Amino acid sequence: MLPCIRHLLVLLLVLPCVAHLPAQQRGGIRTVVIDAGHGGHDPGAVGRMAKEKNINLSIALKVGNLIQRNMKDVRVIYTRDRDRFVELYRRAEIANENRADLFISIHCNANKNKTLRGAETYIMGLHKSEANLNTAKLENASILLESDYQSTYNGFDPNSDESYIVFSLNQNSNLEQSSEFAAAVQEQMEERVGLNNRGVRQAGFIVLYKTTMPSVIVETGYLSNPVEEKFLISDKGQEYIASAIYRAFRQFKKNQEEMATTALSVVKKDPIQKESLRVNTRPYDSSPGTNTNSTTQGQPLVYPGSQPTAPDPKTPGELSFRVQIAVTTTDIGTRAPKFSALKNVRMYKQNGMYKYTTGDEATLQGATALLEQVRRKGFKDAFVVVFRNNQRISQEEANRILGK
Numbered sequence: 001m002l003p004c005i006r007h008l009l010v011l012l013l014v015l016p017c018v019a020h021l022p023a024q025q026r027g028g029i030r031t032v033v034i035d036a037g038h039g040g041h042d043p044g045a046v047g048r049m050a051k052e053k054n055i056n057l058s059i060a061l062k063v064g065n066l067i068q069r070n071m072k073d074v075r076v077i078y079t080r081d082r083d084r085f086v087e088l089y090r091r092a093e094i095a096n097e098n099r100a101d102l103f104i105s106i107h108c109n110a111n112k113n114k115t116l117r118g119a120e121t122y123i124m125g126l127h128k129s130e131a132n133l134n135t136a137k138l139e140n141a142s143i144l145l146e147s148d149y150q151s152t153y154n155g156f157d158p159n160s161d162e163s164y165i166v167f168s169l170n171q172n173s174n175l176e177q178s179s180e181f182a183a184a185v186q187e188q189m190e191e192r193v194g195l196n197n198r199g200v201r202q203a204g205f206i207v208l209y210k211t212t213m214p215s216v217i218v219e220t221g222y223l224s225n226p227v228e229e230k231f232l233i234s235d236k237g238q239e240y241i242a243s244a245i246y247r248a249f250r251q252f253k254k255n256q257e258e259m260a261t262t263a264l265s266v267v268k269k270d271p272i273q274k275e276s277l278r279v280n281t282r283p284y285d286s287s288p289g290t291n292t293n294s295t296t297q298g299q300p301l302v303y304p305g306s307q308p309t310a311p312d313p314k315t316p317g318e319l320s321f322r323v324q325i326a327v328t329t330t331d332i333g334t335r336a337p338k339f340s341a342l343k344n345v346r347m348y349k350q351n352g353m354y355k356y357t358t359g360d361e362a363t364l365q366g367a368t369a370l371l372e373q374v375r376r377k378g379f380k381d382a383f384v385v386v387f388r389n390n391q392r393i394s395q396e397e398a399n400r401i402l403g404k
């Protein structure tokens with residue numbers, strides 16, 4: 001095993017374990033940490049007219065201001081509120097220490113190809129392209145500006161491809177929520193701001209790796225593109241981008257609160273139910289007049305070589321309740337050893353993630369009983385999802401069908 005990988009594996013074992021209940025179990029989003037990337041003697045990407053650190057800070061403060069003005073029940077914490085250097089590990093520590101429900105790191109991108117433009121949002125995972133890896137290298141290079149970085153990060157080399165192999169071992173329990181918020185940001189960037197939507201991506205970012213809550217890095221645009229740089233440094237551009245991130249956050253918060261309400265309702269109706277229930281809702285914000293049920297739904301897939309799933313015997317249009325047990329960035333298959341104690345494991349793909357479910361119940365009560373069994377088998381982060389015609393649907397749509 002390469003020394004840098006061995007050292008980082010040791011780092012994984014000694015990372016502080018922060019007890020952090022899912023936001024929906026604590027009544028929704030109460031604390032958000034906004035991280036303005038780079039700062040101080042770390043300028044980040046440098047364009048013809050601007051330094052990334054200054055744009056990041058300006059947008060971060062604008063996002064925080066919008067949240068504070070409009071959501072009095074949310075506490076906003078900044079990793080930096082002025083031009084100063086903050087180590088990558090410290091940014092994650094700030095979020096963990098304050099038991100944040102969401103971590104938003106704001107950045108600008110750059111590339112030798114000056115025609116590249118648009119916004120992309122990253123979640124923790126193994127890179128699937130050279131471009132994603134290069135972006136992670138660019139952001140992780142900030143550790144080289146820290147004193148004694150080799151000791152702090154146990155020999156991790158941000159410029160070594162081999163160092164990033166270790167991120168393939170990461171199966172973050174917050175991957176689901178991270179991907180949903182990231183997708184919401186991308187939709188707003190495209191619809192509200194008019195930026196080219198470069199999608200939700202995965203790569204190994206040190207700052208995301210150390211957080212214990214849903215976390216994303218928003219690359220708001222390319223400073224290396226002369227036209228986009230002008231937009232990024234303009235007041236109008238920064239206000240539009242801040243508004244897009246805020247609107248994505250507002251909808252994400254609303255969804256989490258609806259999940260908490262659903263969980264409480266289920267517990268009250270069924271005294272035996274000890275665990276809280278999470279039913280997924282649409283992660284996007286919508287313009288006035290937009291159909292809020294227009295979310296792209298994931299199609300259930302059968303992993304090659306697994307037992308074919310029998311056709312759903314339910315009447316077309318009837319709801320099916322399943323228990324989601326895992327989310328991964330790569331397809332591990334329905335016959336993975338970790339699923340050996342479960343029956344009827346299926347996989348569907350959504351927002352670039354591979355999502356695995358067990359069971360196929362006709363009622364919510366049946367699904368909640370199954371949820372308890374699944375959690376007792378070690379799947380502590382499991383929750384209930386709703387399908388119709390083998391397509392995952394939102395809670396709002398399920399409620400509409402049930403006449404609630």
